[in-house]
Amino acid sequence: MQTIEEILAQHDFFRDMDPVYLKLLAGCGMNVRFDPGDYLFREGEPANTFFLIRHGQVAIELYDPRRGQLPIDTAGENEVLGWSWLYPPYKWHFSARAVSLTRAIAMDGKCLRDKCDADHDLGYDLMRRFALIIIDRLQATRLQVLDVYG
DSSP states (O other), X not given: OOOHHHHHHHSGGGTTOOHHHHHHHHTTEEEEEEOTTOEEEOTTSBOOEEEEEEESEEEEEEEETTXXXXXXXXXXXXXXXXXXXXXXXXXXXXXXXXXXOEEEEEEEHHHHHHHHHHXXXXXXXXXXXXXXXXXXXXXXXXXXXXXXXO
């Protein structure tokens, strides 16, 4: 059985991260499992976690009062889900629902923020990694908008 630290070291998101930081961050993580249909988080609820998807698929959804939950993207194995824990007011802007059996590492956002406040080099490294994910997701959304309205 692998430790959280070993799992983090193997995940693409943490590729090439200083092993000292991996050890530090591992204390903020725990294994979680979601059955199909389970929500990892819901729009509007407090955002205190991000997820490293190890196995399975998760639908990212947006609520429309006229049509209910609308899938807008998916996240799968070796992807990262959630960055709302980074910025006040720490509320989810979307919902995420397991489409299939999903195993992930849930990283505690408050624990991570505290560690980043204590070590700004760690904070910079983590923010740089999240910035790349945010850019990728914004580009994907841009393409979807062009497809729908173009």
